Amino acid sequence: MRYVIVGGGVAGTTAAEALRKRDAKSEITLVSEEHHPLYSRVLLPHYLKGKVPRERVFLKKEAWYGQQQIEWLTGIACEHLDPRNQFVGLTDGRELPYDRLLVATGGEVRTVDADLRGVSYLRTLDDADHLAQILCEQPADARAVIFGGGFIACEYLNLFSHFRLPTTLFHRGAHFWTRSLGEEAGALIAKHLTERGVELHTRTQFVNLLGESELTGVVTSQGEHAAHLLGVGIGTSPDFSWLKAAGVDVGAGVRTNAFLETNIPHVYAAGDIAEFFDEIVGRHIQAGNWMNAMSQGRAAAHIMSGEREPFHLVSSYATNALGLEIIFVGDTLKDAADEVRVLGSVHALGVTQIFVRQGRVVGGVLIGRNQDRAAITKAIQEQKTASEFEIC
């Protein structure tokens, strides 16, 4: 059997490891656009704050790939798929035949249409190295601006606060995570941030950057903001072109069934890129967190090597914004829910939203209310009806 895995992040690498564990003889090739052995993106903020040294972000050593007899191609991307003849084309001109192909390509950051020294992104280790460099170069009176209203914006808030940089944050929506949060939850986050000195501008568009070669400011629809540093965290937009050209069904992500199989025979997807049919919540979702990526990598390996087990996991993403704990569990898209129940309030400093579809609990967002986590996770897992579900 010849396995080709595209993407050397946690989903792809876990898949390669799990395949090798089950089968000592198969050929396994891992095609990785990045040059580094597997590292934890989740540790990048810790590294930037100096909480862990750079070498601690790595989860595998370079020698590991050889020891596992995994052919590891670095700095090379996959750019072509021929599903009929079962091979992929790589940027170095090579063609790799496969019996089973796993697409685990994660997400590419969405960028703004301008660049100057001082503009940063936060997805890869190279991004983090670049950011570490510009953080060192800042003058004493440096100001920071963040563009975004999601998980990466939270990382930037914590990072800039760690370096005591006065910070302005703007985003297009009325509040953070507009696709998931309602007004009460949004207001709680806004209150928490503004009370801690963040200058917050909502419903604000990015217009342009100011500066010659170095950033001096950011122009938004609200005016000009002085800035030496800009952190952009406005989501990801993966390159689906090679997959679409091959006829792979692509929605917000690469669509799969509950077995992580795409519409093309012998082609599978796992991790941030996969928009998989989640049998627990009863629709296609894209998860975008570490637990999901790792578990799907392992599940995909088992399925590709012949097991017939659907992928089941209620995954979560926990973060915090300047000390306010924020947890997403399960399916948290407002538009896909029939009803969103709200517990707590801004006044009580805690808001939980419970997402209900067809009478069932399918997701939850907890802001300042960690205590609801276990009950909500269990309710989703056990497919409880909203009426059976009581939370105090």
Place this chain on the structure above:
Amino acid sequence: MKLHIKVDPDLCIGAASCVTIAPETFQLNEENKAYVLDHGTEPTPRTYERVIDVTEEEKENLILAAQSCPTLAIFIFDEAGVQLFPDL
């Protein structure tokens, strides 16, 4: 065999991967940090580290749980104090 399991609360971000894989050993506290249990019980007050007696199979699963932690906040030592995970 006996294993010494330790969570570094400064590194733990409450991702809960460990809880998913080994709920008998890890659960989250109010601060959203993983604490350590002995087969689902807490014979001594709540703690971030414990020595527990495990089978070979349980040990494998604990290593899997530690591997799943995105911040490598879980440390596993054997009886002699040798660090089994993370690999040094």
